[in-house]
Amino acid sequence: MTNNWVDFRQLKEQTSIECVVAHYGVSLRRVASELRGKCPLPMHTSHESHNSFSVNPERNVWSCQSASCMAAREGHAGGTVLDFVALMEHCSVRDAAIRIINIFGASVSMPLRLPASEPAMQEPNRPLGFVLRDIDACHPYLGARSIEPSTARTFGVGFYAGAGLLKGRVVIPIHNESNELIAYAGRAIDGSEPKYRFPAGFRKSQVLFNLNRARRAQYNAVVVVEGFFDTMKIHQAGYRNVIALMGATITSPPICRSPWNWS
Numbered sequence: 001m002t003n004n005w006v007d008f009r010q011l012k013e014q015t016s017i018e019c020v021v022a023h024y025g026v027s028l029r030r031v032a033s034e035l036r037g038k039c040p041l042p043m044h045t046s047h048e049s050h051n052s053f054s055v056n057p058e059r060n061v062w063s064c065q066s067a068s069c070m071a072a073r074e075g076h077a078g079g080t081v082l083d084f085v086a087l088m089e090h091c092s093v094r095d096a097a098i099r100i101i102n103i104f105g106a107s108v109s110m111p112l113r114l115p116a117s118e119p120a121m122q123e124p125n126r127p128l129g130f131v132l133r134d135i136d137a138c139h140p141y142l143g144a145r146s147i148e149p150s151t152a153r154t155f156g157v158g159f160y161a162g163a164g165l166l167k168g169r170v171v172i173p174i175h176n177e178s179n180e181l182i183a184y185a186g187r188a189i190d191g192s193e194p195k196y197r198f199p200a201g202f203r204k205s206q207v208l209f210n211l212n213r214a215r216r217a218q219y220n221a222v223v224v225v226e227g228f229f230d231t232m233k234i235h236q237a238g239y240r241n242v243i244a245l246m247g248a249t250i251t252s253p254p255i256c257r258s259p260w261n262w263s
Contacts, residue, residue, distance in 0.1 A: 006097045012080045015100055016164030017060050020081045023103065023129030024088055028055060039064045041087050043072035054078075060163055101200045103129075125203055127180040132171055135160055141170055141189045145229050151236045155210075157228075160186070165197065172228050174246075179212040185228065185246075209244040210235070217241040 018035065021028065028035035031054075039046075039053035041064060046052070049066035056062070063078025064070065070077055073087070085096035103126075135158035138149045142157065152158055156173040160166050169186035176182050186197040198204065210231050214222055219241035225231055226245055234242040 006094065006101075008082060008093070008097060011097055011100060012060070012082060014165045015060075015081045016057070016162065017055055017062055017081045017084065018057050018162075019130045019132075019164055020084060020100070021055055021062065022131075025129065026053075028053075033058060039066060039069055041069060041073075042090070043087070044069040045072075057163055103199075125176065125182040125206055127176075127182055128184075131181065132160055132162065132166070132184060134162060135171060139170065146236075147229065147232050148236060151232050154235075155232055157232070159189070165199075169197065174207060174209060175212040176207060177211045177215065182207070187228075204246040207246065209246055211243050214241045214243050 021035075021040075024040055026037065026040045028037040030036075033056070035055040035057065036051050037053055038050055041053075044052075044064065044066060046066045046068045049064075049069070052066040052069065053064045054062065061078055061080060062084055065077065076083075081100060082093050082096050085091075085099055086093050089096060089099060091099070135156065137152035137158040139159035141159065142149070142152050147157070157170065160169060160171045166184055166186035168190070169188055172185040172187065173181055174183040174185060183199050183202050188195050188197070209228060213235075217240035221241065223234055223239055223242040224245070225234060225242060228244060228246075231242050231244040
């Protein structure tokens with residue numbers, strides 16, 4: 001019997017409400033310790049409540065204080081990331097959990113298997129709807145790996161102390177060959193497992209790390225290495241045409257979805 005169990009508590013703790021809201025294109029402004037703005041929920045019908053929607057990043061919850069919006073939600077003022085996605089997608093809480101896992105990534109206690117009618121693993125990696133903020137490019141871990149701050153800033157790499165799945169890890173942005181941000185990898189710096197954390201459902205075999213920059217380097221050949229930090233150090237040494245596999249093996253299917261064009 002297929003096990004479709006999901007750890008909702010762990011999912012709520014590890015998924016940042018700030019990132020989830022940003023994925024839906026919601027623009028909020030900071031007011032003290034909260035983020036506020038216009039409510040994006042589909043049942044919100046008030047034209048007078050312009051700043052009724054708020055996000056509390058510390059508690060990882062959201063709310064809308066509009067009376068009409070609350071009434072449409074049976075009096076509930078707000079909730080968790082699961083509640084928000086369920087309302088935005090008109091789906092059950094469990095289906096919301098599956099969407100969160102596929103889009104943002106999550107570490108659940110038991111493997112999640114999607115029904116055969118949802119072949120998500122065959123789809124290309126989609127661009128992210130958010131960007132992580134306040135990344136420390138000068139963290140001592142990077143210095144210990146011989147990565148200079150200027151190189152870390154070029155690659156967008158640094159320590160992330162915010163909320164969510166990648167909290168407390170060094171984050172590494174991953175772009176596709178069209179320079180679209182499609183994922184963050186999180187490197188543990190305290191010996192915890194897994195050493196690298198990727199979003200659930202992310203297809204590493206479809207991507208060559210740093211191909212987006214190497215294509216602009218005006219070379220007719222590339223230097224291929226195995227990992228993220230090897231790439232950064234080769235780039236740092238002046239070889240801009242460096243790319244990396246995100247693993248120790250090469251798969252039989254094509255790695256890239258489009259031909260390499262170095263011009």
